[in-house]
Every structure is written in structure tokens, then in C-alpha cells.
Amino acid sequence: MINRPSFINNLDWELLVKKYKSENKLKKVIKKIEKDYPIQYLIGDVEFLNTKIIVNHHVLIPRFETELLVANLIDYIKKYDLSNNPIIDLCTGSGCIAIALKKKFDKSIVYAVDKSYTALHVAKKNAKGNGVKIKYLKKDVLKNLKLDKKFSILVSNPPYVKEGEIVTNNTKYEPQIALYPGKDDILFYKKILELSKKILYKKNIIAFEIGSTQAKDICKYAKKIYNNAIIKVVKDYSGFDRFVFIFNNCE
Ligand SMILES: C[S@@+](CC[C@H](N)C(=O)[O-])C[C@H]1O[C@@H](n2cnc3c(N)ncnc32)[C@H](O)[C@@H]1O
16 A cells, blocks of 8 residues: 655545545545645545535635634624524535534524535535535525525625635635635625625624735725624634624624
8 A cells, every 4th residue: 555645644644545445546636636636625525613514626615714703603692692593604605604503503594595506515415414404595695685584693704815815726626706706805795794784683793704904894894884883803813804793783
């Protein structure tokens, strides 16, 4: 059997050997990893807040930062007594956020929206695999989304990478629709904030993952839409502004 290359850690190597078994297949896998193909796609799943999430090239690989978004949001939902209330996850991708929240708050109705049919296919598999019921909708959040329900919690990690921004080499294999919002890098936040006015109850929490330079502009826009809201910017593990939480009538 071939030896583990130094750029693959022990745990990942064990998982790859278990999955691909033959020397020939493993050689092919190593070649792909050398060309920056994400190891998570080759392994086929990742851990997200103790939840197993299947991933393939149709979905963004869930990030540590997004775990922090959800962990913070869980604390706020409990703090403001919204534990059984309806939740909507816009731009759900693999479904990691919606599924982790549904597992935590099993009495909450959870909706999840994405424009990508193939991403939703993965998200549905993930919900089934985790034994939770999520209502999935294939819709474009930029196009006047109409919903039959109101929510208390809105969470979104939309595409936010600025054109020309440096990203890691393996992101070229992730769906570009998941990463790049186009010319106006905060367009999704603006549209989602406008939409939130129509689909949220008066008492609500809005939780966004954001690009590290976008907090000021997003907060400004949020203040315009919700002039009495309490708005918090929270940093990620590296000290970058990474999340915006908006609280309406929570105190
Ligand atoms: C940054 S990924 C987030 C995926 C997942 N929520 C996570 O945190 O790992 C953004 C997602 O937005 C979806 N998306 C892009 N444009 C969209 C649109 N106009 N309407 C709805 N979803 C969209 C992509 O398909 C992708 O799944």
C-alpha cells in the first residue's frame, strides 16, 4: 500500500483509504489533491456542529466561520426566548445551517431556500441523513421572493466575495454561484433586508455571515430599513468582522 503524502493529515488519509481502498484509486485521489481539489469533496462529507453534512462540487464546503455564526445564533435564540419559533435560511447550499438549527430547535419550523437545483438535492439528502424535516424551496432570493409564512429568525450566508478578492486555490472547484455576488458585493444583504420586512414577525433576529470589509455598509443599510434595531458586528476566530446580527423588538 502507498504511504500517506505529508500534505494529507492522518485522519483524512484514514478516511480516504477506507473509501478508495485500491492503490490505483488512491493515486488518482492524491493527484487531484495536488491540484488543489478539495479533500472534503473526495472524502464526501464534513462535520458541522456535530452534524454530518454530505458535500460535493455542487455545494460550498461549510466553513468554521459558519459554525460560529450558528453557535452565536443559537445563543441569541435562547436568550431572546425564540426557541420554538419559525426559522428561514436563505442561500442554504448544503443545508448545514438549517439542519444544525433544526436539530437544536426541533419544534421550530425551518424553511431553506436556494436557487441551485443541484445544491438543494444535496441539502435534501443531508436533511434525510440527519433525520430532520426542512421545507426546501428552489427560489431566487434576489427576485421578489414570495412566501406563504412568516418567520422570527432569518439567517443567511449568501455569496459575498468581492470581484478580484484573493481566495484560496481550492475555491476554484466550488460552485462560483456560491461565492461571487457580482458587481455590488453587498447586493444580497440589501435584497434580503428588504425582503425581511415582508416575511418576519415584529420580534425577530436576522443573522448574516459577511465579508470582512462589508460590516459598515451592511449596518448602514440595516439601520435605514430598521431604525430602531440593535445591530451587533461579531468577529471570527481570526479577528475579522464576520457576522452581523440584527435584533428587532428582542429586548
Ligand atoms: C456562500 S454559499 C452558502 C451555503 C451554505 N449556507 C453555507 O453556509 O455553507 C451561498 C449559496 O447561495 C446560493 N445562491 C446564489 N445565488 C442565489 C440566489 N440568487 N438566490 C438563492 N440562492 C442563491 C448558492 O447556490 C449557494 O448555495
